[in-house]
Amino acid sequence: MKWGNVLDAGTGNSSMDWLLAQKTDSITAITGDVHRQQQMNDRFGPRIREQDRIIADNWLNHELLSGETFDTVIADYLIGAIEGFAPYFQTQFLHRLKPHVKESLYVIGLEPFSNDDRSEGATIIRKIAALRDACILLAGHQPYREYPKSWVLQQLKLSGYTIEQSADFPIRFGTRYTNGQLDVCKRKLYFMTDKVLIRGLEHQIERLREQANAHIEDCGKINFGYDYIIKSKA
Numbered sequence: 001m002k003w004g005n006v007l008d009a010g011t012g013n014s015s016m017d018w019l020l021a022q023k024t025d026s027i028t029a030i031t032g033d034v035h036r037q038q039q040m041n042d043r044f045g046p047r048i049r050e051q052d053r054i055i056a057d058n059w060l061n062h063e064l065l066s067g068e069t070f071d072t073v074i075a076d077y078l079i080g081a082i083e084g085f086a087p088y089f090q091t092q093f094l095h096r097l098k099p100h101v102k103e104s105l106y107v108i109g110l111e112p113f114s115n116d117d118r119s120e121g122a123t124i125i126r127k128i129a130a131l132r133d134a135c136i137l138l139a140g141h142q143p144y145r146e147y148p149k150s151w152v153l154q155q156l157k158l159s160g161y162t163i164e165q166s167a168d169f170p171i172r173f174g175t176r177y178t179n180g181q182l183d184v185c186k187r188k189l190y191f192m193t194d195k196v197l198i199r200g201l202e203h204q205i206e207r208l209r210e211q212a213n214a215h216i217e218d219c220g221k222i223n224f225g226y227d228y229i230i231k232s233k234a
Contacts, residue, residue: 004071010078121222
C-alpha cells in the first residue's frame, strides 16, 4: 500500500519507525515536546529523507501547517495524549485536523479500561494504571486521558468526517508493559519532596511489580481490553 504524503499528527518512536518502513512520498511528524524532537532526529536521522521532517509544535497553534494537506493523516494514540499537552482540546482536535486531511484519517486509540472484568489479571492492570496516573499527578504533571471508541466515532461525525471502517484489537499485556508502566511511576518520584510519601509509593510500585510478574509467569500474558482503529474520509 502506498500512503502518499503522510502527516503523523502526534509522533513517537513506534509510529515513526513504522512509517519509515512504508511506501510514502513524505512524512511530516508533529510532537509537542522539543526534547522528543531532538531525540527522534538523533534516533532516526540516517533513515530520514530530505522531504521528511519532525516538527516540535502544538495543535493549539492555528498557524501550524497552515495551508498544507496530506494524503494520509495518522492520529496514533494521540487523542489520549493530547491531555498532556493541550488539556480539554480533545473536542476541538478532530475539527482542527480536518483541513489537513486530503484523503484518509486513521485514528488509533486505547479503549478505557472497563471495571466489569474482575479477574486477577485485569485487576492488576487497572491497579498499575491507577498508580501510574497518581504518581504523574503527584509529580505535578498531566496524565493522559483515553477516550472510548464510541466517543471518537461521534466526534468524527460531528466534525464532518465519513466513517469508512473500524476494527478492534484485543490486548495481551506482558511484563514489558507492566514493568514499563511501573518504571514511569518510579521516574515521577524524583519530582516529589515528601519522603514518607515517596517511601510508600516505592513500596507499592515494587509490590505491584512482583505481583504482576508472578501472575504473568504463572498464567501467561494478561488478556484485557482492546485497542481500536478508525478509518475515515474528510
